[in-house]
Amino acid sequence: MIPLLAMCLSLFVLVIPSIILYKLCWIPLHLQRSMEIQGIRGPPYRFFHGTTKEIIKMKQQTNDAVDMSLLDHDIFPIIQPYFYSWIKVYGNNFLHWIGTEPELVVSEPELIKEILSNKDGTFQKIKGRGYFKKLFGSWLVVAEGEKWSKLRKLSNHAFHGDCLKDMLPGMTACVESMLEKWRTQHGREIEVCSEFKQLSSDVISRTAFGSSYLEGRQIFDMLSKLGLLIFRNRLKITFFRKFIKTKDDMEAEKTEQLLHDSIMEIVKKRQLEVDSGKADSFGSDFLGSLLKCHHDTDPKSQISAAEIIDECKTFYFAGQETTFSLLTWTTFLLAIHTEWQERAREEVLQLFDQRNPNSDGIARLKTVNMILYETLRLYSPVTSILRRIDSKVKLGKYEIPADVKVAIPPLAIHRNPDIWGRDANLFKPEKFSQGVAKATNGNPTAFLGFGYGPRTCVGLNFAMTEAKIALSMILQRYKFTLSPDYVHSPSIYISVKPQHGVGILLHPLA
Numbered sequence: 001m002i003p004l005l006a007m008c009l010s011l012f013v014l015v016i017p018s019i020i021l022y023k024l025c026w027i028p029l030h031l032q033r034s035m036e037i038q039g040i041r042g043p044p045y046r047f048f049h050g051t052t053k054e055i056i057k058m059k060q061q062t063n064d065a066v067d068m069s070l071l072d073h074d075i076f077p078i079i080q081p082y083f084y085s086w087i088k089v090y091g092n093n094f095l096h097w098i099g100t101e102p103e104l105v106v107s108e109p110e111l112i113k114e115i116l117s118n119k120d121g122t123f124q125k126i127k128g129r130g131y132f133k134k135l136f137g138s139w140l141v142v143a144e145g146e147k148w149s150k151l152r153k154l155s156n157h158a159f160h161g162d163c164l165k166d167m168l169p170g171m172t173a174c175v176e177s178m179l180e181k182w183r184t185q186h187g188r189e190i191e192v193c194s195e196f197k198q199l200s201s202d203v204i205s206r207t208a209f210g211s212s213y214l215e216g217r218q219i220f221d222m223l224s225k226l227g228l229l230i231f232r233n234r235l236k237i238t239f240f241r242k243f244i245k246t247k248d249d250m251e252a253e254k255t256e257q258l259l260h261d262s263i264m265e266i267v268k269k270r271q272l273e274v275d276s277g278k279a280d281s282f283g284s285d286f287l288g289s290l291l292k293c294h295h296d297t298d299p300k301s302q303i304s305a306a307e308i309i310d311e312c313k314t315f316y317f318a319g320q321e322t323t324f325s326l327l328t329w330t331t332f333l334l335a336i337h338t339e340w341q342e343r344a345r346e347e348v349l350q351l352f353d354q355r356n357p358n359s360d361g362i363a364r365l366k367t368v369n370m371i372l373y374e375t376l377r378l379y380s381p382v383t384s385i386l387r388r389i390d391s392k393v394k395l396g397k398y399e400i401p402a403d404v405k406v407a408i409p410p411l412a413i414h415r416n417p418d419i420w421g422r423d424a425n426l427f428k429p430e431k432f433s434q435g436v437a438k439a440t441n442g443n444p445t446a447f448l449g450f451g452y453g454p455r456t457c458v459g460l461n462f463a464m465t466e467a468k469i470a471l472s473m474i475l476q477r478y479k480f481t482l483s484p485d486y487v488h489s490p491s492i493y494i495s496v497k498p499q500h501g502v503g504i505l506l507h508p509l510a
């Protein structure tokens with residue numbers, strides 16, 4: 001008995017610490033060394049925390065010091081000060097650590113192209129885990145292989161061509177109700193960030209899910225709550241997460257269940273309409289397409305109820321979060337660059353006069369298109385495009401070991417002076433006057449507003465159409481200027497947002 005006890009004790013005292021030391025010291029240091037030998041350097045790995053403490057400290061320092069000029073669009077050092085500093089010290093490609101997880105930051109266009117255009121699954125989407133999984137599930141945003149291509153086809157169909165055309169009246173109606181509210185507020189300041197947040201929630205709820213504003217709003221409130229929990233916990237490192245639940249973990253579980261139930265209600269309502277004979281099909285919107293797949297007789301094409309829920313979560317979230325950021329920053333930029341506001345208005349009035357935008361005219365909005373692309377370049381809502389590597393791979397001249405995450409920072413790429421010139425931080429929509437390909441000097445990965453390659457944003461046309469309709473209808477009715485109380489303090493909270501909102505003053509056109 002005693003020798004057995006002694007053996008267990010020695011196992012506990014010797015073996016377990018050795019395993020911990022191996023995992024927390026030897027593996028990271030070995031990986032760091034193997035990258036250094038190849039010329040990829042980075043801030044040194046610190047026991048257990050990696051480089052997270054430095055990240056938190058640098059972020060805190062910039063938060064304290066933020067005081068930007070209105071015309072200064074150099075937000076990269078404010079939003080990601082750690083990447084900004086480390087690129088300066090270690091070069092375009094460097095290694096850093098989220099706890100014990102190595103992350104290779106890549107900002108060299110050729111390597112980015114290799115990563116994002118890959119089709120054989122070498123560079124995969126990161127796996128949805130923890131809070132991230134609760135928000136997105138394990139579906140289109142993170143799925144791979146057959147599962148991904150099936151859903152990608154379905155989403156491509158639902159958000160392009162005729163289906164997108166069918167959504168125009170719904171989008172226009174949502175903008176009209178926002179503007180109706182604005183009419184009662186003339187002479188007062190309008191905070192457009194919250195206005196556009198509501199608008200983009202309303203648009204995606206109505207056009208893709210046929211749900212009411214109220215149903216949609218409940219879903220967005222829950223998604224925002226999960227988003228906040230992700231953000232709050234993204235740099236927390238703990239070994240015991242699997243065993244001990246924090247208050248945030250419990251809150252996330254409760255919210256996820258409520259979210260699931262609310263989406264299920266919308267799905268069941270649509271199903272009931274068909275079962276009861278009230279409707280003769282599931283409909284041609286996105287939810288209708290998902291339900292059609294759910295009932296497909298071919299098991300290969302079928303999707304489960306859980307997969308429908310995951311997919312709905314993804315589109316509710318992706319459809320809102322990024323689009324309202326784009327609309328907010330565009331309005332901010334046009335409020336300070338009034339010459340571009342005037343040019344955009346001229347174009348809109350020429351194409352539509354006082355009529356609501358139609359699909360032919362939307363396709364011909366060249367100046368508005370240039371302005372939206374320039375806004376996405378300077379204020380890209382997405383700040384990191386992430387991939388993972390499961391086994392050792394070759395990337396350019398480098399050999400990257402297994403289990404390394406890859407992060408591509410669009411804000412850095414969009415300010416590369418070799419591509420965008422010395423005035424890369426200035427608002428100059430004319431850069432896009434001959435399209436994105438010309439603007440990027442033949443470097444397709446120099447503009448990553450909507451990503452690149454097979455995983456390019458599936459909602460690109462939907463988002464651009466929504467933004468063009470909203471801007472056109474505002475420009476038809478108002479001139480707008482920036483509130484004198486506005487403080488320029490871009491911050492990152494899931495996507496890039498103005499920390500204190502954007503107040504604008506409306507001047508109705510006669």
Ligand code: HEM
Nearest residue numbers: 140141318319322323326382449450451455457458459463
């Ligand atoms: C201004 C608005 C938007 C921006 C800037 C944006 C940006 C992006 C970017 C950069 C990616 C690529 C991510 C990667 O490669 O890892 C992406 C993917 C995606 N976006 Fe968007 N997006 C916008 C609007 C939308 C909308 C409106 C929807 C849905 C209606 C949407 C749904 C998606 C989905 C599902 C993916 C994943 C596609 C896949 O992996 O195959 N996005 N988006």
